Amino acid sequence: MPESLIALTNVQKIYRTDRMETIALQGVNLSVERGEFVSIMGPSGCGKSTLLNLLGLIDRATEGEVTFAGQSVTKLRDAQLAPLRNRELGFVFQSFHLIPDLRVTDNVEVPLLYGKHSASERRERVLEALAVVGLDARANHFPAELSGGQQQRVAIARAIVGRPNLLLADEPTGNLDSHMSDEIMALLERLNRERGMTVVMVTHDKTKADRSDRIVRVFDGQLVH
């Protein structure tokens, strides 16, 4: 029986301001199994990224239950969620979110700074992650010296350097041309297939989504089948 890595049960997310309330997600039930490659699709503003943020434990559900590896994380405090994210999760963003003032190695090292790793272990893991994404030759470059595809590969190296179980990618190919998009997709597939990493990816691109195990469609804040 497949084991659920992360599951949302009857989740609702409402954004509130002084003047208005916006329902971003409503009645969401979703389970992602270990080792699965899931794509989330839907039109702009439908709640895809909100869903990904809830799966990534970087946003909180207004209502409903979130469980990770069988444990409820809904009521965990920030101080308890932080080490969980550090150990279990890796993030890849459309706009890379690399720190421009740091070299590639220092960018990749960021998640390891918040875990219990010696300096030598951090260095070893950074080089290994860069080798996985094929950027070991660019270790001492600054992000601005790299192409978009290379920057995204650095971001992927940063996401996997902590050897997480779940990799969350928010439109990872959205800012790239088709050639580079294919490279990034191939890399995500390889991480899923060869390393058993669970991958959840938000995308607009049907051809990319078709390469995953399952497509979850979101429309007006609800999952549609």
Added chain:
Amino acid sequence: MLKNYLKIAVAVLLRRKFLTFVNLFGTVLTLTVLVVAFATLESVVSPSGAQHRNDHVLAINRVTMSHSTEFILRSSGPGGAFFTSYVKPLRTPDLISLTTQARTGTSYIEGRKLTVQIRATDAAYWKILDFGLVSGRLLAPDDIDSGKSVAVINEATARDWFHGQAPLGKRIVVGSHSYEVVGIVRDEPQTSALSYSDVWVPITSGETRAWEQEFLGENQVLLYVNDPAKRDAMRDELAARVRPFNVNPDPVNYNTLRAPATTPFQELAALALGRNDLRRDDWQSDPSALFIAVMIVVALLFMALPAVNMVNLNVGRIMERAPEIGLRKAAGAPTRVLVGQFIFENLVLTLLGGALAFAVAPVILGVLNDVFRHGQLRLNLPVFVAGLAFVGVFGVLSGAYPAWKMARLDPAAALKGQRYA
């Protein structure tokens, strides 16, 4: 982790060079002004050089005659007649001295015009103050009693006049008077009000002794007591003695005499507070406490300036880094670690400002040492460290608050660049 913090701290400082410059300028300016002001104050009031026994000394620099009801007064330094009538009879002081203030004298030597400060002294002056004798001797009682035309000069004058030749036994001319050099002493800075001069001669060596009959004159009286605890008693005895103004040089116009005996600090405090307005009787109260309070308030306000500047810049800097904060939080950075990172960055900025101030302040002090004759202003390390700590604490607090607010944002909100405000 600190290495990574340091890298990002340096990078952030270089990212906005002008903001960094403004921030550093504020810190450097504050610390430098603080250090220079304190060095000047210390030079004026602290016992050092010939005045290292200041704790035993009070000086009368100004005597004021006024009328209790009519708006009329005369004020100047103490004259010979005042000294004889009001100071000499005092029993508390162990030594008393009457000297002229340092005055500018001109001389010409080998076609060059030399301007020196000259002071005419009695014998007690050399016992009250402790000049560093380089060679020869100090003025002796016999020089004063006989009105000899002899002089003690300082090292700077010896260099300027004699260019490496031995000055002892040679003559110098100041104004129209010629003196034989009998001793050389170490330079005393212009900020030392009691000891500063270039040339010292007997008070009796002038062409006339009319000064002995004058009630007011450009002189200075020093009162010395062996036991510093008796300084107040000395002051009280003087105050009691001048109260009945019974040696009135002009009984029609004046019936009140004031002659405050002060420490250099009290003198400076009164000057700074404008309390030497001689129509008032403020000398009876010690201005030191008020002066210290004002100085502390001014120093705190002055140091608060870069602190506020730092708060402003830090808020802007931290808010523009919202996506980085979001990324770090997503990567598992706890709030306290993120706050620690920003505090560390502020500490780096403060220490950098401190290091620059540490380099700049001695240069400014050096310039001032050229402005003040024989200046000996020095950097006071404890004051510098205290100022740095104050600026540092404000810097840390100024960074900690916006960092704490930002670090508490949900990572998703921070990644979108959302600000806490």
